[in-house]
Amino acid sequence: MKLRLTGGGEKPTVQEDKGYVGRSKTSVDKTADVRDLIAALVGTGEVGGERSAAHYQALRGALGDDKAKKLYNYLMVYNQRPDMQGRSAEDRIKQLYEIPVSDQELGDLFKEVKSFGYGVVPGFRESANLTNQQLTGRMPMASASGRPTDAAQRIMLRVGR
Numbered sequence: 034m035k036l037r038l039t040g041g042g043e044k045p046t047v048q049e050d051k052g053y054v055g056r057s058k059t060s061v062d063k064t065a066d067v068r069d070l071i072a073a074l075v076g077t078g079e080v081g082g083e084r085s086a087a088h089y090q091a092l093r094g095a096l097g098d099d100k101a102k103k104l105y106n107y108l109m110v111y112n113q114r115p116d117m118q119g120r121s122a123e124d125r126i127k128q129l130y131e132i133p134v135s136d137q138e139l140g141d142l143f144k145e146v147k148s149f150g151y152g153v154v155p156g157f158r159e160s161a162n163l164t165n166q167q168l169t170g171r172m173p174m175a176s177a178s179g180r181p182t183d184a185a186q187r188i189m190l191r192v193g194r
Contacts, residue, residue, distance in 0.1 A: 076122035
């Protein structure tokens with residue numbers, strides 16, 4: 034609402050602001066979402082599964098079917114690389130953006146995501162994505178069924194819970 038003050042002894046009047054903010058996401062929102070989804074898919078190191086399927090559906094909404102499929106397939110192959118096994122989530126994410134990509138469309142996407150905000154690793158650490166929060170320890174690890182995942186159980190055993 035806006036308050037309109039008039040001179041000459043008239044009473045101030047209140048005018049309603051007719052501005053409308055839609056619910057659609059901006060390109061900045063979409064870039065942040067794509068960055069978070071890539072970090073979640075690479076950070077877990079998963080190949081397939083419920084969580085990966087949910088992230089893929091979100092990528093389809095943000096990028097469209099063809100580009101999302103191309104990206105998802107690239108990330109699943111990346112997760113299977115022997116040199117990525119046993120690395121921390123942050124290391125896998127950092128390495129993803131350092132490896133040259135032969136596909137121009139994916140290369141452009143990675144360049145855009147990498148230059149967004151403070152970069153991919155700080156974005157991963159501060160992400161609102163539940164998977165990323167679990168990977169960074171800001172949320173407890175749990176599966177879609179609510180039970181602790183195998184990784185969470187191994188951590189609990191090491192800690193002594």
